Amino acid sequence: MSDAIDSSKIIDGKAVAQKVEAEVSKTVAALKEKNIFPKLVTVLVGEDPASQMYVRMKHKACERVGILAEDCILPATITESELLNKIQALNADKTVSSILVQLPLPKHISAQTIMNAIDPKKDADGFHPFNMGNLLINEEGLVPCTPKGIIRLLEEYKIDVQGKNAVVVGHSNVVGKPMAAMLLNRNATVSVCHIFTKDLKSYTIEADILVIGVGVKHLIKEDMVKPGVVVFDVGINQDSTGTHGDVDFANVIHKASLITPVPGGVGPMTIAILMSHVVKCAETIGQ
Amino acid sequence: MSDAIDSSKIIDGKAVAQKVEAEVSKTVAALKEKNIFPKLVTVLVGEDPASQMYVRMKHKACERVGILAEDCILPATITESELLNKIQALNADKTVSSILVQLPLPKHISAQTIMNAIDPKKDADGFHPFNMGNLLINEEGLVPCTPKGIIRLLEEYKIDVQGKNAVVVGHSNVVGKPMAAMLLNRNATVSVCHIFTKDLKSYTIEADILVIGVGVKHLIKEDMVKPGVVVFDVGINQDSTGTHGDVDFANVIHKASLITPVPGGVGPMTIAILMSHVVKCAETIGQ
Structure with a gap:
């Protein structure tokens, strides 16, 4: 059986996440001074409750650090090409710093095709092959x-x-x-x-x-x-x-x-890093 | 000391490479029927003897399998932006299926910047981050x-x-x-x-x-x-x-x-695979 726990051994992810978010908040404030307003658009297809919860958590984190968060909620019946059109519109929208497509997607849509369509510069999740490749060759950017x-x-x-x-x-x-x-x-x-x-x-x-x-x-x-x-x-x-x-x-x-x-x-670290990535995107594209 | 060697344990890379090259030759012949002529352009900067030898070996392999090989030899004094211009011209040239920049490059040129500039569809070496990323996520293409x-x-x-x-x-x-x-x-x-x-x-x-x-x-x-x-x-x-x-x-x-x-x-396998990649590029871009 387990004995008493030595809490000094516990890695406090919450505390470090708060530290990361405090850094992000500071950067967001500085960017706003330069008229750059970091904005994350979350794309949610269908009504999976777990996915809805994850999206909500990300929006709440955006609120905490001063990043604009926008919902793009689409029906589960959307076709792959309609979703691709939506992604392309978000790529082209200069007010959007980052695009996050909540996974999983309905089975009739290829998640990889959708990931590949996101502008790698707006890829806060770091899943685009270009960003993955830069990671593999030790040129880590959005990972x-x-x-x-x-x-x-x-x-x-x-x-x-x-x-x-x-x-x-x-x-x-x-x-x-x-x-x-x-x-x-x-x-x-x-x-x-x-x-x-x-x-x-x-x-x-x-x-x-x-x-x-x-x-x-x-x-x-x-x-x-x-x-x-x-x-x-x-x-x-x-x-x-x-x-x-x-x-x-x-x-x-x-x-x-x-x-x-x-x-x-x-x-908690995963979401804090996501926030730092949105800011990195905003800095890169100057928006 | 080493005893007599059991040759049945030796992996015959030469023989398998010949098999791969025979497959490539066949595909090249079929592509030519469709008026597609695979062509590899090797870019060699400076006069490093080892690099010259590697380029020669690749040209010889092209000859064996029926791939057109073109030399692009540039002085070691070329600037990075001049080299980038050259790469962009080769990207735009529809008669070029594949571009191979022989490494190493002179120190005043960033090899990564040059690799990133090559059209991933013409990247016979498979070093472009986009191709590396597809490899990492198990969508292997040009690797x-x-x-x-x-x-x-x-x-x-x-x-x-x-x-x-x-x-x-x-x-x-x-x-x-x-x-x-x-x-x-x-x-x-x-x-x-x-x-x-x-x-x-x-x-x-x-x-x-x-x-x-x-x-x-x-x-x-x-x-x-x-x-x-x-x-x-x-x-x-x-x-x-x-x-x-x-x-x-x-x-x-x-x-x-x-x-x-x-x-x-x-x-020998490395060069045979390179040849198969040039053909893959030619098939993809239809040239």
Whole structure:
């Protein structure tokens, strides 16, 4: 059973996110002085409640930092070409700094086609291939927000990455692969594990830095990590007992030197980084 | 000392490259029937003898497969903006299918700026961020030729990648990082090691598939690999005794199940894949 928790080991994602948002607010104020008004347009197709909630959270963050937020709500019956037209109109609209298409999209629309249509300079999510490629070749600009948030946490907690054994569990386009690229750019030795990995523990047990985002409650147990590991838990698993990460937090914390909680760890950082990206877009396009 | 070598373990890169070139020749002939004449323009800045040799090798390969090859030789004193103008003219030239800028460029020119200026559809080398990003998100199109050549060798030798432990040594933009992405796209568990890795052997000894390209003669010794490993050696190290790979071939072969020699392994594949890319460009742009 888990003993008393040493709270000094908990990475306070909320506090760092507030710090990032305070920086963003300052930059927004300075931009407004120059008549530049950062604006995020969120594109929501259909009425998925989870997507609606995510969009609301992003709008609230915009409000907190002084970024204009505009809703573009479209019916689930919209065709791909109609949606492409909408994206092109937003690309052309000089008052729009950033465009965020909330995923998932209905099955009759190719998410990749839509992502590719967004002007890479307005791509606050960092999912456009051009931005992904710049990430891979260590010319990081707009990059996916969740891994970028983890990098910022590493910096805030003064964790030197170079030469460390980093293990990323999950190889999605949104978290695992960009996270691996960012850690490589900072000269960690990086291993990427996933559903096809034969002996997960043989990797996780060697990790100095462990990032996991696969959506399996408490996949990472205490016996799978080494003493002193720094753990970033991207998992969000809801059940009748509450919200759980991919890490068995209550037990793993005894071995970890630092660990993110769920909720309150990586999540708040993702949105704060998104805000910083909207501002970056506004600075780049001067609008 | 090394015993007699079992030649059945040697991956014959030359033979597979010839097979690829034969496929390319066939496609070129079919394209010519449709009045499409694939053409590669190589841009060489300055008079570096190694670069001149590489360009010559590519022109010879073009000749073998029926691709038109054109030299664009520019003085080392050319400015970045003059070179950019040249690239833009080649982008606009409908008779040009592919543009290859031979690296390295003189120090006063940003290679990245030049790469970014090449039309991604004419990017036979696969170095443009847009193409690199599509690689990262598993939408592989034009990708770097050396790792792509290794993937083709894996296919030809019927090595299933999914679930295997793959170790990539070197994290360059040209080989290591794109190789890691391609192996991940095929569901290998992938570790990337490099100059900052603290205990290289602890990684290489676990590899089912080992790719190395760092330019250190015989870095990988027999005691660093496990029995049955499949080894791809991208290293080319010249000294007074000849050309050597990054792998101590004569000894490692006794433990490996398959291994590429240097020369005659990965090298010929790189050029054959380049040829296939020129044809792919010609098919895409219809010229």
